[in-house]
Amino acid sequence: MLNAGDILETITMIQDENLDIRTVTMGISLLDCIDSDIDKACDKVYEKITRYAKELVPVCNDIEAQFGIPIINKRIAVTPVAMLAAACQSQNIVKFAVTLEKAANTVGVNFIGGYSALVQKGFASGDYALIESIPEALSITDHVCASVNIGSTKAGINMDAVAMMGRIIRQCSEKTADRECIGAAKLVVFCNAPEDNPFMAGAFHGAGEPDCVINVGVSGPGVVRAVLAKSKDLDLTGVADLIKKTAFKITRMGQLVAMEASKRLCVPFGIVDLSLAPTPAIGDSVAHILEEMGLETCGACGTTAALALLNDAVKKGGVMASSHVGGLSGAFIPVSEDAGMIAAAQKGILTIEKLEAMTAVCSVGLDMVIIPGDTPAEVISGIIADEAAIGMVNFKTTAVRLIPAIGKKAGEELNFGGLLGYGPIMKVNTASPLQFIKRGGRIPAPMQALKN
Amino acid sequence: MRAVITVIGKDVVGILAKVSGACAQCNVNVTEVTQSVLQDVFAMIMMSDIKDCNIPFTDFAAKMGELGKDMGLSIHVMHEDIFNSMHRI
CATH class of the missing domain: 3.20.70.20 (Anaerobic Ribonucleotide-triphosphate Reductase Large Chain)
Incomplete structure (x- = not known):
């Protein structure tokens, strides 16, 4: 038999002390969506996210009701988009952000993270274009979050990326100056970024994660x-x-x-x-x-x-x-x-x-x-x-x-x-x-x- | 599947009758009740079996919540697992 004190303690935690599940975040790999044609890649991205995350919000709402625990955010984290951008870099990378936004709206999540690049040791193909596109991507979308990993204990700190990010953060603010500079609030610069972080704005789905x-x-x-x-x-x-x-x-x-x-x-x-x-x-x-x-x-x-x-x-x-x-x-x-x-x-x-x-x-x-x-x-x-x-x-x-x-x-x-x-x-x-x-x-x- | 129904609020006549009546309407079997009245504050914990509940669990929880509002009490229905996982190793 459950102890009455324990039961009341749990209820007080939820009712009076704001106990909640902050986020259930679904990580989705987009590695199989890579295509040299950006439009084809975007179609695959949209299809995969909406197929995998179709039930995410309804299921979380159900769990919320069953256990009586509020689940505040339902989110999605995807493979760093720079990896997809690598295959189609001369094209307009922002299309990926628009696609992520569309997918987020379709499945009804609060945020979608992964407009990201990992450049701790240097810029690979796609990284540079993606980082340059972040200010525009964050100004034309509401749910997309971006992150850039510029250093790690194993690799050291990429100071070229550090210099670049100072400028990019300013541009994010400038482009959304009419909206309380919200763009910069959706961008995180990391050192030692974890690949399984469910929290925004820094969530992305690392390359070593499952599908x-x-x-x-x-x-x-x-x-x-x-x-x-x-x-x-x-x-x-x-x-x-x-x-x-x-x-x-x-x-x-x-x-x-x-x-x-x-x-x-x-x-x-x-x-x-x-x-x-x-x-x-x-x-x-x-x-x-x-x-x-x-x-x-x-x-x-x-x-x-x-x-x-x-x-x-x-x-x-x-x-x-x-x-x-x-x-x-x-x-x-x-x-x-x-x-x-x-x-x-x-x-x-x-x-x-x-x-x-x-x-x-x-x-x-x-x-x-x-x-x-x-x-x-x-x-x-x-x-x-x-x-x-x-x-x-x-x-x-x-x-x-x-x-x-x-x-x-x-x-x-x-x-x-x-x-x-x-x-x-x-x-x-x-x-x-x-x-x-x-x-x-x-x-x-x-x-x-x-x-x- | 078992659920824990908690009722907290100012003591009035007929709380147990109304809450257990609402359970019976939904075919929810009350298996155990503990209650206490401390300085006018009524606290009751009911263990109930909801496997034969005739409406979906979420509707049942909402219905009990509504009943609580009507009676000026706070009524929560939560799955037993949440308490077991938090308080048992």
């Missing part, structure tokens, strides 16, 4: 904050234990949904991403967990240590709850998507420099950070290079999703709406890294890469 796969990302910062709020007298060992136990429960729910979705869709289960993904809703904030641990405001001295504890405990709790763990796995710190981060940034306590330090111990990087519209491309490239270096040396994923707010200055605000949230424009150190960025070339892989 089709189901990956699930869980959430639940509100639940973690609520258990900590009830346990004010615990020391930090006790806090870590409590977070582990909570993360275990959250992840078990993710595993259950993943297995059920996999069974009903007849698609193999890939991974559960053990994440604390915040939303701008009150009570769904990672920053508020850190504050619950005893910080006056997120961004205060001690924030990095608190985040390190949180991130580690989430993984330790989650790893036993799932048969396969992958993706980004850890606490996210997207500024505009987290009510506590937004408030801390508005007060000027949470700065980009502090966020950079935090990215060394959390799961991703400088995420959803809005910067002044006049920030030069080389400064953005400098930020990317710094983040990539942290990822490369620490054998972890780091990412940069910056939104230059065209025509606006530090202290003003952008509002994207929905899960992407809103936030203040944060001050950036604009001392020029131009000569460093202009050198180009590749930063060699660190000693950590030589593990064999």
